Amino acid sequence: MRTALVIGTGLIGTSAALALAGRGVDVYLVDHDAERARTAAALGAGTDEEPEGRVDLAVVAVPPAHVATTLADAMRAGVARAYLDVASVKGSPRRDLEALGVDLTAYIGTHPMAGKERSGPLAATADLFEGRPWVLTPTRDTDTEVLNLALELVALCKAVPVVMDADAHDKAVALVSHTPQLISSMVAARLEDADDTAVRLCGQGIRDVTRIAASDPRMWVEILSANPGPVADVLAGVAADLDETVRALRALQSSDESKRQDGAEGIEDVLRRGNAGRVRVPGKHGTAPTAYEIVAVLISDQPGELARIFADAGQAGVNIEDVRIEHATGQQAGLVQLMVDPAAAPLLTAALRERGWSIRQ
Template sequence: MRTALVIGTGLIGTSAALALAGRGVTVHLRDHDTTRARTAAALGAGTDEAPEGPVDLALIAVPPTHVAGTLAEAMRAGAAHGYLDVASVKGGPQRELAALGLDLSSYIGTHPMAGKERSGPLAATADLFEGRPWVLTPTSDTDTEVLNLALELVALCRAVPVVMDADAHDRAVALVSHTPQLLSSMVAARLEGADDTAVRLCGQGIRDVTRIAASEPAMWVEILSANAGPVADVLAGVAADLEATVESLRALQSADEAKRDGGTAGVADVLRRGNAGRSRIPGKHGAAPAAYEVVAVLVSDQPGELARIFADAGRAGVNVEDVRIEHATGQQAGLVQVMVDPAAAPVLAAALRERGWSIRQ
């Protein structure tokens, strides 16, 4: 791949353009908002000047409802030898393109499983896709050369290619991406009218659950509108669990011992199934989730504190597998939860204490 055209210079389009430009591809940028295209160009993502002829690959990075129209326009203009989109929904755009009577041999639907709560070119980074799955949904009509161009794009962005059927992809993202977004927003919405006293008690649990609720509503309306059926199916299952759990919790307040026992069993069941589902989420390097030990370290909110912890762990010969930070409310301090192999936890705790760190159980 020598040349590419990126249509849509938001987070995903600009991040892909940055990755391609950084690896020697000449990237042309186009957006209905010319200011965004100029911003992306100023960031080093390419040029906002039009290409002189067809490019090797056109990457369509617009909302799902605009994918088919934008692709059709580019195809009819002969803008590229191969075309792909990066919308988070695949079945609908594919069917819309087929209905337009276009030759789909030069097109492949794709979806990089990466993103941020922030949007726009200023949020873009060249490493956004590194190590992340990038779904490809070829059909029997997809030309081999176009599939190879898509695979090259994924490689240049250092992502991991995953080949799926378009409708299977849509059902999967409804479960692992779109429904979590709605549930996160629903939980966060409970905080809008909550007493200030309750909000001040927010800890890491509520922060984790509501993190993605900060996402752009207009963008998510577009995404959910394009995948409404599969998302509604998943939510129907969640609603059934919610109804059963509400009944179980009400039963725990009953004076009837049998009802209380039933309520306990119901709550325990949903928690147990949650444990089982959580255990299926791939862990580090895509392997089965490992059981890490947490060494909690109290740190002040000062420059260099995290670097010192990691350096001290390295001196102790301990590999840090993961890390989380729990901020203290109203204090310039917090807990750094360093996750390590269970056998290494006592070694790390002793080494950090020796170097003056305050370890919390």
């Protein structure tokens, strides 16, 4: 691949353009908002000038509702040898293209499983896709050259290719992406009218659950409008669990010992099923999640503190597997939770104490 046209310079389009440009591909940028294309170009994602001729690959990075018409226009204009989109749903754009009578041999649907709560070109990074799954949904009509160019794009973005059927993909993302967004927003919505005293008690748990609730509502309306059935199916199952959990909690209030016991068993059941599901979520490098030991360190809110603690851990020869930061409400301090291999926890604790860090049990 020597040339690429990125249509849509939001988070995903600009991130892909940055990755391609960084690997020596000549990238051309187009957006219905010319200012966004200029911003992406200024970030080093390519040029907002028109290509002189046909490019190797056109990457359509527009909202799901506009994917089919944007692709059809580009394909009829013959702007590229191959075309793909990066929308978060795959079945409906393909069916819309079929309805438009477009030749699908030059097209493949794709979906990089990466994103942020923030949108737009200024949120883009060249490493957004590194190590993340990038779904490809070829059909029997997809030309081999098109599939190869899509695989090259994935490789240049340092992502991991995953081949799936389009409708199977849509059911999967309904479970692992779209439903979590809605549930996160529903929990965060409880905070809107909550008492200030309650909100001041927010800790890491509520921060984890509501992190993605900061996402752009307009963008998510477009995504969910393209995949409503599978998401509704998953939510129906969640709603059934919620009903059972509410009944179990009400039973715990009963004066009847037998009902309280039933309620406790109902709560334990949903928590245990949650444990079983969480175990299936891939951990580091796509393997089964590891039970890490947490070394909690109190740090001040000063520039360079995190860099210093990572450097001290490195000097101790300990690899930090994951990290969380819990800010202390109303104070210029926080608690850093360093997740390490259990065997390394005593060594790290001793080394950090020796270097003056305050360790919390």
